[in-house]
Amino acid sequence: MNLTKNQFKEDYVKRLTLTFAQTTTEASLEHKYLALGKLIRDYISESWAETNNYYTKKKCKQIYYFSMEFLLGRLLNSYLLNLNIRDVVKDGLRDLGIDLDTLLELEPDPALGNGGLGRLAACFMDSLASLGFPGHGCGIRFKHGLFNQKIINGYQKELLNNWLKEDFLWEIKKPEKTVTVRFGGVVNLVNTPNGIEPVYSGCEEIDAVPYDIPILGSNMETVNTLRLFSAELPEEEIDLNGLQKGDYQKFIDKKFAVEAISQILYPDDSSFQGKLLRLKQEYFFVSAGLQTILKRYKKLKESIHKFSDFVGIHINDTHPAIAVGELMRLLLDEEGLDWDSAWDITVKTLAYTNHTILAEAMEKWPYDMFKKTVPRILMIIEEIDRRFCEEVSKKYEEDYSKIDSMRIIYNGEVRMANLAIIGSHSINGVAKIHTEILKNRELHDFYLLYPERFNNKTNGITHRRWLKNANPELYKLVIEKSGPECLNDTNKFINFLKYINDDNVLQTLDKIKFKNKEKVVAFVKNKYNIDINPFSIFDVQVKRLHGYKRQLLNVFNIIYLYNQLKQNPELDIVPRTFFFGAKAAPSYYLAKNIIKLINSVANVINNDPDIRNKIKVVFLENYGVSIAELIIPAGDVSEQISTASKEASGTGNMKFMMNGAVTLATLDGANVEIYDEVGDNNIVIFGLTSQEVMDLEKNRTYNFRDILNSNPDLQKILTQLSDGTFSENKEEFKDILNHIYGEGDPYFVLKDFSAYVEAQNKINTLYENRRGWLQMCLVNIAHSGKFSSDNSIRKYAEDIWHIKEVKRGE
Ligand code: 9GP
Structure with missing residues (x-):
């Protein structure tokens, strides 16, 4: 972005005055930080709108990375670096007697993830945007991120993470894009003139309200979207009559139960507890995400049969694996497709990454709980399972142990990894050795069945956050010595080797x-x-x-x-x-x-x-x-x-x-x-x-x-x-x-x-x-x-998603 120091100072002072009716001398540090954030958001917004319009106009294939966790870290400094205005802003603020580093420290760290998996998702978001790929994130706007750890007398104590205590600067609420997610109740399939249709009764309906966060690429052109959903009680559900009659407690309980879905991130990434709320969280964001994607797709006026030519959905670990059932539901029940067409689209659209071989971390839901919570999805998964068993038994005849090891519903449980594998066209591990272990041991039977689906994509990290942002002097040295070609291609860091004896x-x-x-x-x-x-x-x-x-x-x-x-x-x-x-x-x-x-x-x-x-x-x-x-x-x-x-x-x-x-x-x-x-x-x-x-x-x-x-x-x-x-x-x-x-x-x-x-x-x-x-x-x-995650993302783009970098000028 082209911005002179004077222009910045003028913009900043104006923003501070318009927002808080204060001058730079009167304003509190918090207000100075907020004014800066709002100004930077203004700078980003135009490109954000343009990016979205361009994607729609050019009908670019877009990828949606479904992940329970996005461990973003603070964003302000990254935005400044990606806009290439950090120095101008720092100097401009200094002239106004304000220290940029002090303001940066005021930004809350949202902590919407447990560890590596969530941080990887954040690195991928950064690389997608920086390389100009049309790729967005979809997840949950947890009101409380991972707990804050306090050490008292040597013991860990967990404190509530309240990152939303103040307004979060970077999100924009999109109430007009709210969709409804349905839980529980009874579903009957009835014959109608249009074919068999599900009829629901007694279910709970919840609003999924999107909040969008801009993901600005270092190319200063692409601004993708991380969409996080928040669970709210629909207005129609607020029983005003009841409220007036004094049934206030019932209302509070209901509101509390609904909002619980996006209240808190489960604080364990290595073992799985089959908690009902977790299943609800998973279905909640997956259903909301898929519904909004389908709505957007409709605007393209393309045939639903071409869905996977325009949309790719990535299942980050098994947490969003229920997407297989939900996409089938939408295609069958809402779009009226026949089973085979719906299945073909689903498999072509979905891809799955496995991040662990720890047995205790593999999600398996109790059948009864699953049935009670998402009855229509269970019906569909049962049918997927039945057809899968039919297909495999043709191949393996009486070898029941093989079939049992792969089928989705087994021993009173719904196995989410199996569902993800059967419903995706690509299955990848996250390092060479990990993928080999998957192929040769953990998922060996699946590998024999679908060898072409398996591939490795070694993880990566964004050098923009982990070098440029965290260690600016080292970054400068590497670029200076290894040449400007490093700016766009981290593989050129290798030029730095020339200095081994310097x-x-x-x-x-x-x-x-x-x-x-x-x-x-x-x-x-x-x-x-x-x-x-x-x-x-x-x-x-x-x-x-x-x-x-x-x-x-x-x-x-x-x-x-x-x-x-x-x-x-x-x-x-x-x-x-x-x-x-x-x-x-x-x-x-x-x-x-x-x-x-x-x-x-x-x-x-x-x-x-x-x-x-x-x-x-x-x-x-x-x-x-x-x-x-x-x-x-x-x-x-x-x-x-x-x-x-x-x-x-x-x-x-x-x-x-x-x-x-x-x-x-x-x-x-x-x-x-x-x-x-x-x-x-x-x-x-x-x-x-x-x-x-x-x-x-x-x-x-x-x-x-x-x-x-x-x-x-x-x-x-x-x-x-x-x-x-x-x-x-x-x-x-x-x-x-x-x-x-x-x-x-x-x-x-x-x-x-x-x-x-x-x-x-x-x-x-x-x-x-x-x-x-x-x-x-x-x-x-x-x-x-x-x-660098740029390398990982290039490989995902080429081998799995089949998307191209977008240059808006072209
Ligand atoms: O434990 C893996 C970690 O090794 C990997 O780097 C990370 C990102 O792929 O995912 C972690 N897995 C999980 O957090 C849960 O499956």
Whole structure:
């Protein structure tokens, strides 16, 4: 956007005065921030309208990414960068005595997601718009995002996230586009002159009100839409008579029950609880999204049979898988198509991404609950299932075990992954190894049946947020050295390799990292009153807390180091600061117990004079996108130590790599591809491979006691969990101890312990060679361009969605 400083200042002062009737000297910080936001929204709005008109006029095929979660993070800075006016705005505000960075801090972080899956959706939104693809998001406007985490005496406490307390600047409510979503009741199929039609009685009708958020591309031209639906009680449902008669409570209860659907995001991304409200949430946004898409499609005046030529819908994990049934319903019941035509359109329109192989995270709904909640959809799914079984039994004849493994309704449950697979033309995993595991193990039968549907799309991250926005100096250096072609193609980051022996560049890298570390030092001092050493290795593990992610392995190594230093305070080690940031699902006791352990260990180590500040442990409270933007640019070591085969991809690994950290990893998820890119000398790999883990699981040959009996260091660590070393309460860490002794160490923490300790020693040795270390950082940055979500999106666009970049001028 072309904007001069003077023009900006004029616009801004006017906006502030018109909105709040105040001058820049009188206005509060909050008002200054709001005025800036509103002005930026004005700047975006014109392009937004133009983009939509253009898509309609040119009848571009449009993609809708259906996702339960969009973990956007703050948007103002991204908008400024994408409009290319950040510097002008910063200077202009400075002239007016206002600090841009202070205003940026006032923006609420919506946290409409749990972790990787939601953040991936946000990265994809950014890449779609920046590359000029017609691709939008569809989800739920949760009134409360993921809980805010407070650490009190070392324990996690969950507080309500109230991101909508003030108006959210970026959304526009579209009440005129409201649609109705129906739940429950009874459905009868009756013969009418037009054929068989469903007749509903006694169902609950809910308004799905859209709120649109602009997704501005860095091309400054495309503004796509993220549409989030909010559940409201329809006005007709408000029984005024009843209200006047004083039946106020009934009204309140009803309103509360309806609004509950978009009240709160379920705070668990790795296990599935078949809660009725969750099923309602899923059907709610899927039905609302599909209805609005169909309405928009009608405006094109094209035959319904061509629907999939103009529309693609992506099912992000199984949460929106009910789209298979709902799209069929709309095509059969509302559009009057016959079954075969409707099915053909549905399969051609839908595509599905699988994000996990953890059995406990696979959604399976109890049949009865499903039937009660969405009776018409169940009827349709039963028919899909019947036809599927008929088709497969032709192929597999009497092999019932194969049919049973794939059918949708089985054992009193509706299996959503099976529904998504059967109803989609494309099924992808999110990293090479993950897709291979899907094909060869988890979904093997489906792979044999539909080999052409399976493909891999390795995840990616948007370098605009994770480098340009979070680490502007490094971004500048990379662009300056690798050439302007990087601006449009991150694969060209590879040019940065030319500087591998350039001491000036290596020194600059070092300085940038150090500055980022100093920011974290100041933050930690200010927030936790802990002094940390910016010269120490910043060793960072930030991600959701889960057994398979193995924060426990990390803590066990810290305790081991602590024991060594206690035994020999003179021990010469490279100083380290271990950072953790992680939220635990509120009902996941083990995860919460690990948080307590990290904090207890931190408390002991940070205050033990024998340790002489050689190691420090910091738990960063309330980890989310904003904290990630602070800590990732400062990381030296990126801890990606999940039990091999369990982490589908990971995306934190890519963010750290792009910011010049060295990865310490198992060969899991996308770590494998990072390893393939940077080679043996620029990453530290340890531990069991996926195959070894799967073999141990299959053969049940692992006995943690064998490891324990031969490793006194480990014995000591486990003893310390109940001997008062880290807590006066000897029962404090009983969930962790039970995880090892009771459950038999299911994630192989003990098995990988020695290899991990060795890998950590290797990190020390590598770090001590400063030049060598900086060269490793440089190699990682240079190769990280491959993991930009621009690359992922280009592949989705080409292989799955068949859409083209749109240039409005053409
Ligand atoms: O656990 C995976 C994570 O490995 C992956 O990077 C992310 C995005 O693909 O999805 C996560 N899965 C979920 O959150 C739930 O399936």
